[in-house]
Every structure is written in C-alpha cells, then in structure tokens.
Amino acid sequence: MKVVIVGGGIGGMSLALSLVAAGMDDVDVYESAPGIRELGVGINVMPHAIRELTELDLLDQLSAVGIPTADFSYFSRLGQRIWEEPLGMAAGYRWPQFSIHRGELLGVLHRAVVDRLGGHRVHAGHHLSRFEQQPDHGVWAEFVDRETKAVVSRAEADLLVGCDGIHSVVRRALFPAEGPPKWNGVVMWRGVTIARPFLSGRSMVNIGSSRQRAVVYPISTAHEERGQALINWVATLKVASAPGMPAQDWTQVARQEEVLAAFASFSFDFLDVAALIRDAEVIYQYPIADRDPLVSWDFGRVTLLGDAAHPMHPVGGNGASQAILDARVLARELVLRGSIESAVGAYEGERRRATAAVVESNRRAGPHRCQDLVEERAPDGFERLDEVVSQQELQEIADEYKQIAGFEIGKLNNRPSLSVRLATA
Numbered sequence: 001m002k003v004v005i006v007g008g009g010i011g012g013m014s015l016a017l018s019l020v021a022a023g024m025d026d027v028d029v030y031e032s033a034p035g036i037r038e039l040g041v042g043i044n045v046m047p048h049a050i051r052e053l054t055e056l057d058l059l060d061q062l063s064a065v066g067i068p069t070a071d072f073s074y075f076s077r078l079g080q081r082i083w084e085e086p087l088g089m090a091a092g093y094r095w096p097q098f099s100i101h102r103g104e105l106l107g108v109l110h111r112a113v114v115d116r117l118g119g120h121r122v123h124a125g126h127h128l129s130r131f132e133q134q135p136d137h138g139v140w141a142e143f144v145d146r147e148t149k150a151v152v153s154r155a156e157a158d159l160l161v162g163c164d165g166i167h168s169v170v171r172r173a174l175f176p177a178e179g180p181p182k183w184n185g186v187v188m189w190r191g192v193t194i195a196r197p198f199l200s201g202r203s204m205v206n207i208g209s210s211r212q213r214a215v216v217y218p219i220s221t222a223h224e225e226r227g228q229a230l231i232n233w234v235a236t237l238k239v240a241s242a243p244g245m246p247a248q249d250w251t252q253v254a255r256q257e258e259v260l261a262a263f264a265s266f267s268f269d270f271l272d273v274a275a276l277i278r279d280a281e282v283i284y285q286y287p288i289a290d291r292d293p294l295v296s297w298d299f300g301r302v303t304l305l306g307d308a309a310h311p312m313h314p315v316g317g318n319g320a321s322q323a324i325l326d327a328r329v330l331a332r333e334l335v336l337r338g339s340i341e342s343a344v345g346a347y348e349g350e351r352r353r354a355t356a357a358v359v360e361s362n363r364r365a366g367p368h369r370c371q372d373l374v375e376e377r378a379p380d381g382f383e384r385l386d387e388v389v390s391q392q393e394l395q396e397i398a399d400e401y402k403q404i405a406g407f408e409i410g411k412l413n414n415r416p417s418l419s420v421r422l423a424t425a
C-alpha cells in the first residue's frame with residue numbers, strides 16, 4: 001500500500017513513524033516548507049501521546065531534550081492559588097508529560113523518520129496544489145514550489161492523508177465553502193527566556209483567566225543540567241471580538257513594549273512573568289483560532305489528520321497530542337481492516353467525534369474554566385478559596401477534561417496498546 005502524507009509537521013511525521021512501525025514502508029512525506037525547519041516555541045505532549053511515542057521507541061530521545069513536567073497550578077490574576085495537581089508520572093501515569101520546544105520535538109520525529117524510512121522519503125519544498133481520486137480508487141497529487149508555483153512533482157498513491165495544518169489544502173478541497181479559521185478575539189504572545197528555575201523546577205503554572213492569562217513552564221533538559229531554566233511563556237489577552245483576525249504566522253514578531261504594558265502587573269513572589277517578558281530576546285504573536293468540527297473525514301482514499309482535521313484552541317496541551325493519537329489509530333486500522341476504505345471509516349469513527357469534543361471543550365476554556373469561575377465570583381480576590389469554589393467543583397472540572405481528552409489515569413494506564421503489525425511484514 002502506497003501512502004502519501006501531505007505535511008511534515010508533528011502529525012505527518014507521527015503518521016509516517018506509525019505506518020513504518022505497523023509494517024507499511026511505502027510511505028512518502030511531502031512538506032511545503034523548503035526544509036524541515038525546527039520552528040515554534042514550547043509545546044506540551046500529554047501522557048496519552050507520550051505513551052504512543054514511547055511505543056514508537058522515542059522515549060529516550062524525548063527525555064534527552066524535554067522536561068518531564070511534574071506539577072501544575074492555577075492561580076488567579078492576583079496570584080492566589082486556585083488548584084494544584086501532580087502531572088505525568090508524579091500523578092501516577094505510566095508515561096511522563098513532556099514540556100518541550102516544538103522544534104526539538106519535530107527534530108526527534110524527523111530524525112526517526114529519516115532513520116527508519118529513509119531521507120529520500122521526505123520531500124521538502126513540495127506544496128500540495130491539487131489532488132484527485134481516480135475511478136480505479138487510486139489518488140494522484142500534484143506538488144508545486146510554494147514561492148514560484150512551478151510544478152515540482154506528481155505522485156500516485158492508494159491513500160492520501162492531509163496532515164497539512166490549520167490552513168489545509170486537502171481540507172479546503174473537500175470543504176470548499178468553509179472559509180477561514182475562526183478567531184476568538186484573543187491574541188497570544190509567546191517567548192522563551194533563560195531564568196532561574198521556579199517553584200519545583202519542573203512546574204507549570206497558569207495565571208489569570210480567559211480575559212488575560214500567562215502560562216509558564218520550563219522546556220529544556222540541557223538548561224536544567226546547568227542549573228538554569230529555559231522558560232517558555234505564553235501571554236494571552238482578549239483584544240477584540242472577531243472578525244479582523246491578525247496574521248496567522250508563527251514567525252510574526254510582536255512589540256515587546258505592548259506585551260510588557262499589558263502584563264506589568266503579572267509579577268508575583270513565586271514567579272515574575274513581567275521579567276520573563278522583558279528578558280525575552282524575541283516575542284512572537286499569534287491569534288487563537290480554530291475551526292468548527294467537520295461532519296466527515298471519510299473520503300474513501302483521502303482523509304485528514306491533526307490540525308487539518310480538528311484545529312483547536314491551545315488549551316490543555318492537546319493540539320500535538322491529539323494529532324499523535326490520530327496517527328496511531330489510522331495506522332492500526334490500516335492493519336486491522338480488510339480495505340483502505342473501511343480503515344478510513346473506522347479511523348474517523350473513533351477519532352472525529354472524540355476530537356470534536358476536545359475542540360468544543362477548549363472553546364469553553366476546558367480545564368481553565370476554574371479560573372473564570374473565581375474571577376466571576378471574587379473579582380477582588382478571596383480570603384478563603386472554599387468560600388468561592390468548592391474542592392469538589394474544582395476536581396470535577398479537572399476530571400471532566402481528562403475524560404474528554406482521553407487521559408484519565410486509570411483508563412490510559414490500563415487500555416490495550418494501539419501497536420499492531422501487518423502479518424506479512
């Protein structure tokens with residue numbers, strides 16, 4: 001079976017590795033960018049996805065670069081703690097949660113693809129321009145140079161998987177009337193800053209509410225070994241109501257004074273967010289946007305995966321994690337089912353509604369909802385938290401999100417592996 005993967009991001013690379021592990025190696029990855037560039041800032045990969053990457057034999061490589069985040073706290077905008085819980089193995093999962101530079105994560109995946117599949121199977125500088133399913137069930141695809149628009153190659157396959165992100169060309173061809181992503185009026189500023197470790201040294205904190213928040217965590221083992229922390233921070237601010245979305249460009253640089261002015265009050269005894277912003281070398285700006293869940297990903301020999309299928313607000317570390325899960329489930333179904341069409345149907349049956357629930361929960365702030373409750377009920381702060389919100393209510397919010405996103409501890413630890421292998425492989 002020949003598989004064409006469109007997009008060499010986290011989802012596309014994870015799919016290539018999942019297919020090879022399942023015994024399918026006639027696989028090509030086509031990436032629009034001129035090289036597999038290790039772009040981005042910090043990203044979280046949750047235990048449900050780390051389980052999959054562990055089963056793809058990548059745990060050592062991830063451990064060498066990412067931080068196994070150990071604990072998490074919600075604070076109000078006034079710096080009052082609302083919730084704290086252990087994360088990853090400290091919480092009892094059999095797999096860690098990693099906070100990692102997106103570029104390093106992509107680097108780990110890309111190197112593994114090159115080792116296991118061969119560098120000649122990764123085609124950078126190949127932007128999908130069009131594709132078509134043939135009456136004999138094959139699919140052809142045409143690729144162009146993104147800048148010059150010149151055709152660079154054409155490929156034929158038994159299955160084409162659109163892993164081409166939130167601006168997916170594959171999705172647009174399948175749903176031409178959909179229009180652009182939906183902005184929620186929140187702008188996100190992101191940076192990394194070298195600083196002293198804070199709290200446990202492997203802590204993640206989330207301060208504020210849906211109107212204004214900072215999410216901060218360290219992302220580098222190399223810095224930790226030197227007694228420092230490479231701290232990833234995300235500062236979000238509700239600036240407008242949609243439409244009028246700013247550019248969706250991961251390399252768009254923000255004005256530091258603007259971010260500092262908005263977050264000057266975010267300076268607390270446990271963490272000085274304003275200082276992190278001031279000391280960052282560069283700050284990137286990106287709007288928080290998603291798309292409505294789709295009615296189908298099942299197009300016979302064509303389907304979608306990751307952000308192409310279900311772009312979501314960056315809440316709860318699920319963008320990359322859900323893409324990795326999609327990849328593993330699609331590879332499993334291609335092994336288990338009698339035909340490609342039935343495998344694609346089974347894949348969408350398992351993953352489409354599951355990820356739609358995460359998209360919808362993230363629109364309602366997912367687990368961050370607890371901060372909005374406190375902000376609403378006690379805008380000037382509180383003497384005693386239990387007079388504002390009960391532990392039970394907080395626990396229910398945290399548990400509900402784990403259930404929706406598929407990482408309840410007991411279920412994840414005990415469910416069967418997704419690993420399978422073709423009998424003939």
Ligand SMILES: Cc1cc2nc3c(=O)[nH]c(=O)nc-3n(C[C@H](O)[C@H](O)[C@H](O)COP(=O)(O)OP(=O)(O)OC[C@H]3O[C@@H](n4cnc5c(N)ncnc54)[C@H](O)[C@@H]3O)c2cc1C
Pocket residue numbers: 006007008009010011012030031032033039040041042043044102126127128129163164165166167168169250305306307308314319320321323
């Ligand atoms: C440059 C970049 C930086 C990012 N930085 C962060 C970050 O710092 N933090 C964070 O939480 N998330 C970041 N993300 C998003 C995050 O990686 C995804 O939300 C998540 O990992 C899901 O991955 P994905 O593979 O589905 O999509 P993506 O990671 O978006 O990957 C899609 C890939 O498809 C390629 N592509 C697009 N169109 C075509 C086409 N027509 N033909 C061929 N290839 C195509 C893109 O170049 C990209 O490599 C970033 C994404 C990108 C592309």
